[in-house]
Each structure stands twice: as structure tokens, then as C-alpha cells.
Amino acid sequence: MYRLVKPIFFKFDPENVHHFVVKRLKWFNDFFPFGKSVLRGSFDVSFKGLEREVFGLKFKNPVGLAAGFDKNGEYVEALSNLGFGFVEVGTVTPLPQPGNDKPRMFRLPEDAALINRMGFNNKGVDTMAERLRLLKDRHPDIIVGGNIGKNKNTPNEDAVYDYIKCFDRLFDVVDYFVVNVSSPNTPGLRALQEKEPLxxxxxxxxxxxxxxxxxxxxxxxxxxxxxxxxLDDIIEIVKETGIAGVIATNTTIGRDGLYSGEKLKGEMGGLSGKPLTKRSTEVIRYLSEKSNQAFPIIGVGGIHSAEDAKEKLDAGAVLVQLYTGFIYEGPGLIKDICKSLA
Known part of the structure; x- marks a missing residue:
């Protein structure tokens, strides 16, 4: 079914299509008679062998949705019913912000990739916290991760206060936190990856x-x-701070080996999708081997097939996340991965 509608979706602006699709998915889940049952019956795969216990949390399966897809925590229940074992929301900032100017998302079909420079557009942490509180009241079993960042106008020397505000506000309504200092679309943010500020x-x-x-x-x-x-510094930082683990990786600013035209390749922003498959797996393997598997790793980047997911897991990841592969391959990808792992 998705293969039939995807060519139509791909004729329109990526961001507009995204909002169109997820709003209708939510409507189908919330208001269509038996909508929840239809989604679960079509996509959800539940086998005991798929369950994972990581960070002290029990995941129904190891396939999650990466941050950036549901920036405000509006569609968690519907996305969970598509078969995701966990859903990561955000990146959220203390104050609402519009993000960068549009257009800010671009498809590279020849490369099965996306370039985005969204810029942490979101409705603010208070809105998200209230929405997730209502969700958790109804569905405490859905594992939700909160991906937190800083507002664009907050200088790096004050960034810690933005992260604290998001952390405190979401503490009671998420199951785990992700500190995002690796997006290339907020000026100066990646400087926070340096050892001392991190x-x-x-x-x-x-x-x-x-x-x-x-x-x-x-x-x-x-x-x-x-x-x-x-990466050696990252291993040391994880051990010294005692945080639970690492998500590898975010989008890349590299453009090597792309088949798409120069105009698309020249767009500013983070590249995701198949061009990232190999590099993200290399990072996972390096962290896992050099640390002697000292901490859990969630693998994300260029997963477009069950084989891609298995490579991440074989390299040392304990869970995986989808984003661009989900857009290119559709919700059937979650089921394919789960069935192959089961």
C-alpha cells in the first residue's frame, strides 16, 4: 500500500506532506472505528523473543522512532500502534521557537536520503509536558524518550540552564532522556560536544x-x-559521568559520494538516510569495541532494511531507531525488522 502512495507524497513539499500524513494517522487512530485495532493488526509484531530490557526499561521490541519525527509529542500513541517499540519525541527547547526559514527539508531520492535544517522548531517544553502527561495517564506502557536541546538564542555559556529546564519539566512524563548537542542546525550547538562543556x-x-x-x-x-x-573522549565522558548510554548517530554535514545534483547537495543542513548507513555502523562498532561494551548504544542512521538493522545490532547496538528509512520504506519496515529478528 505504501509503495502505491509514496510517489504521490514525494511530489509535494516534504514538510507539508509530513504534517498532512501524521495528522491523518492520528485521526485514524483516535476517531476511526476500530482504528487502533486496524493499525496494530496490520503492523504490530509481538513476540516474546523481541523483548529487550535496557537501561532498566522493558521494550516490547528493539525498533524505535528517532527524534525529529514527532517534535511535540503529538502522535506517540498512533506511532506506537504502527509497531514501534519506543518513540523518542523532540528535540524540545524551554521556549517555543519557529526554527529556520522554509524550505528546510529536502529529499534526495537518488540517494534515499534527506537533508534537513529544521532548527529545533517546536512548541516549547510546557506544551510537550502537558501532552505527555495525558498520554502517560492513558498508556503508561508506551516507552517515551525525551530529546532535549537549547533555544537558538541561548548562548552556549548558558546552555546548561536550558537543558535543566527541559529535564525538570519532562522528568515525570518520559522514560529516558537524550541530550542533543549534535544537531548541525543550531548555530554553535556542536561546540558543546567538546569534552569540557559536555x-x-x-x-x-x-x-x-x-x-x-x-x-x-x-x-x-x-x-x-x-x-x-x-570518540575516545566520548567513551571517557560516558564512564566518568555515569550516564546510561549513547545514541549513534545524528545527521552528518558530509556530502561525499552522493548521486544527487549539485543544487540538492549544496543545501545546508544535516544529511540522513542511506549515505549514513556505513558511517553510523562504524561509530557504533568503534564505541562498542573500544569501551569493551561498557555501556548500551542505540543505533540510528541509514536503516532502510532488516539487514541494515541487523548490522547495527551486530556492531554493538542494543536497540535501533528509524527516521529517514521509515519515510522511504513506510511502516512495513518496522514489521520486517521485527519479523527478521524474531
Whole structure:
């Protein structure tokens, strides 16, 4: 079915189509008679052998949705009914912000890729927190990750306060946190990946985490463009701060080996999809082997098939996430991966 409608979707602006599709998915899930049952029956695969326990959380399967798809936590239930084992929302910032000027998302069909420069467009952490509170009241079993960032106008020296605000506001309504310092679309953000500011940020959040009777797993999302020396620093930082793990990887600023035309390749932003498959797997394998599997890794980047997911898991990932592959291959990809793993 998705193969029939995808050519139609791809004739229109990617961001507009995204909003059109997810709104109708939510309507079908919430209001169509038996909509939830239809979605689960068509896509959800539940086998005991698919279950995973990671970070002290029980996942019904290891295939999650990466951050960026549901920036405001509006579609979590419907997306979960498509078969995702967990849904990561955000990136969210303390204050609402519009993001970068449009157009800001571009398809590269020849490369099965996307370029985006969204710029953390979201409705703010208060809106998300209230929405997730209502969701958790109804569906406490859905695993939700909160991907947090800083507002564009917040200088890096004050960035820690933005992360604290998001952390405190979402603490009661998410199951784990992801610290996003690796998006290429917020000016200066990637400078926070350097060892000293990153240690300060993660240690601050860990101290707040330990002040609560219940702590939440904190993960760090890293860029695929880091050198081996920088990855060594990441391993050391994870061990020293005691955070729960790493998400590898975010989008890349590289453009090597693309088949698409120069105009598309020249668009600013982060590249995702198949061109990232190999590099993200390399990063996962490096972190896993060099750390002697000292911490869990969620693998994301260029997963367009069950084989791609297996490569990430074989390289050392314990869970995987989809984004661009989900857009190009459709919801059947989740089922394919789960069936192959089962």
C-alpha cells in the first residue's frame, strides 16, 4: 500500500506532506472505528523473543522512532500502534521557537536520503509536558524518550540552564532522556560536544537526576562526524559521568559520494538516510569495541532494511531507531525488522 502512495507524497513539499500524513494517522487512530485495532493488526509484531530490557526499561521490541519525527509529542500513541517499540519525541527547547526559514527539508531520492535544517522548531517544553502527561495517564506502557536541546538564542555559556529546564519539566512524563548537542542546525550547538562543556552539562544533569527518588536514564546523542580521538573522549565522558548510554548517530554535514545534483547537495543542513548507513555502523562498532561494551548504544542512521538493522545490532547496538528509512520504506519496515529478528 505504501509503495502505491509514496510517489504521490514525494511530489509535494516534504514538510507539508509530513504534517498532512501524521495528522491523518492520528485521526485514524483516535476517531476511526476500530482504528487502533486496524493499525496494530496490520503492523504490530509481538513476540516474546523481541523483548529487550535496557537501561532498566522493558521494550516490547528493539525498533524505535528517532527524534525529529514527532517534535511535540503529538502522535506517540498512533506511532506506537504502527509497531514501534519506543518513540523518542523532540528535540524540545524551554521556549517555543519557529526554527529556520522554509524550505528546510529536502529529499534526495537518488540517494534515499534527506537533508534537513529544521532548527529545533517546536512548541516549547510546557506544551510537550502537558501532552505527555495525558498520554502517560492513558498508556503508561508506551516507552517515551525525551530529546532535549537549547533555544537558538541561548548562548552556549548558558546552555546548561536550558537543558535543566527541559529535564525538570519532562522528568515525570518520559522514560529516558537524550541530550542533543549534535544537531548541525543550531548555530554553535556542536561546540558543546567538546569534552569540557559536555562533562559540565552531563554532570549537572546527573546531579539533578540523583536528587529524585526515581532516576531516569540519560543518553548522549553524538554526530557521525567525530574523529576517533573525539570518540575516545566520548567513551571517557560516558564512564566518568555515569550516564546510561549513547545514541549513534545524528545527521552528518558530509556530502561525499552522493548521486544527487549539485543544487540538492549544496543545501545546508544535516544529511540522513542511506549515505549514513556505513558511517553510523562504524561509530557504533568503534564505541562498542573500544569501551569493551561498557555501556548500551542505540543505533540510528541509514536503516532502510532488516539487514541494515541487523548490522547495527551486530556492531554493538542494543536497540535501533528509524527516521529517514521509515519515510522511504513506510511502516512495513518496522514489521520486517521485527519479523527478521524474531
Amino acid at each position: 562533562m559540565e552539562l552531563l554532570n549537572t544533569l546527573q546531579k539533578r537526576n540523583c536528587k529524585n527518588n526515581i532516576s531516569r536514564p540519560i543518553l548522549l546523542k553524538i554526530a557521525p562526524d567525530l574523529t576517533d580521538e573525539q
